[in-house]
Amino acid sequence: MSTQVPETVEEESATEAASAGKQKRDAKKRERAERVQEQREAEAAEKARSADDTYHLKVFRYDPEVPEKQEPRFDDFHVPYKQGMTILDALMWARDHYDSSLTFRHSCRQAICGSDALFVNGSQRLGCKTQLSDLSEPIRVEPLPHSDVVKDLVVDMEHFYDQMESVEPYFQTNSLPDGELDEQRQTRENREKVKMSTRCIWCSACMSSCNIAAGDNEYLGPAAINKAYRFAMDEREGEDMKQRRLEILEQEHGVWRCQTQFSCTEVCPKDIPLTEHIQELKREAIKNNLKFW
């Protein structure tokens, strides 16, 4: 700073003007610095806010029809969270905002159609029933294990449907009521007995979780056996048909393959006591003096 004393009026007013200009510049500098600081704080707050409200998904990707996507990989998606959001909601958001080629099955979005069973954080779950908030991050989303992957999260269900079909999953009886419109009634107790087995939605989560099914492609699997249970235990089918169903079930790759590991029961989204049903059918097979392997 100059310490020189102005000798004339002109010099004095020039010094005052210089000092005012400097103050102005300093004030502008201060303002600019404050603005930058405010902006930095706003950005940091936004970053923190979005980190809290965003879920990190690692999603399995594979597409045999596109050369550069034939090597399986995981893609990262950061999805903004809304209360009540499920894995299926997050996948739909990722597909709609990041990558329209992301492929997965879904339909009802209320745990009824069974089409969106996935392998999430190492366990079979329905995408539409699984809350993001119940999972630890990063959330790993993969197709169901033990099935061929068609694309991304979609697996080939053909083998599962074949196994279900092999137990003849429909009602069969020799004795129909006399009147054409008469109901074929079932006792309340019998209804209670088969009630849980009727809840299957053919999602294949149980089959995918089963070590035995993974090693034995011909094993009927928990879902098909449960389906057979549903009819074998229905009093309206009669003894003849029950015998026939037990013959299907006691074949080499039937109930006796089950090693009571309970993995199917653990993952079933409809809480069907699958292992219990398989054990009961084993007892029925013995009672009926059928051979077992």
Ligand code: SF4
């Ligand atoms: S038994 Fe349960 S897990 Fe298996 S297909 Fe049916 S609903 Fe899915």
Ligand code: FES
């Ligand atoms: S979308 Fe139907 S069961 Fe999940």
